[in-house]
Amino acid sequence: xxxxFNVVMTCSGCSNAVNRALSRLxxxxxxxxxxxxxxxxxxxxxxxxEQVLAAIKKTGKEVNE
Amino acid sequence: xxxxFNVVMTCSGCSNAVNRALSRLxxxxxxxxxxxxxxxxxxxxxxxxEQVLAAIKKTGKEVNE
Numbered sequence: 001x002x003x004x005f006n007v008v009m010t011c012s013g014c015s016n017a018v019n020r021a022l023s024r025l026x027x028x029x030x031x032x033x034x035x036x037x038x039x040x041x042x043x044x045x046x047x048x049x050e051q052v053l054a055a056i057k058k059t060g061k062e063v064n065e
Numbered sequence: 066x067x068x069x070f071n072v073v074m075t076c077s078g079c080s081n082a083v084n085r086a087l088s089r090l091x092x093x094x095x096x097x098x099x100x101x102x103x104x105x106x107x108x109x110x111x112x113x114x115e116q117v118l119a120a121i122k123k124t125g126k127e128v129n130e
Contacts, residue, residue, distance in 0.1 A: 010078030011075050012075070013076060014075075014079055058086060059086065059123065060089075
């Protein structure tokens with residue numbers, strides 16, 4: 001299952017932080033982040049969209065569900 | 066109790082994210098962030114340093130304990 005989120009990221013420090021936070025989350029298989037498109041795609045077959053969203057929110061970044 | 070952490074932040078999007086994540090944490094009374102000094106000061110009388118540190122780590126930012 002792949003989930004796509006629109007996340008406000010303004011520098012590579014921002015996108016690296018989101019990448020790091022999601023990669024640490026158990027169940028996450030792949031994280032693809034586009035700073036240019038402000039887009040985060042997460043593959044995680046054992047997690048719900050809500051679980052992934054909760055982890056993104058904990059980064060403090062603004063995310064459009 | 067005030068805890069001070071050295072956190073790698075490269076833009077105001079980074080520091081705003083850390084601020085937002087910590088302000089949402091129950092028990093946090095005040096957050097002071099200096100992007101210039103790469104410093105995060107958190108006042109939280111009911112939380113341990115480890116609890117605050119765990120929340121900072123969830124932002125995905127690199128933190129020097």
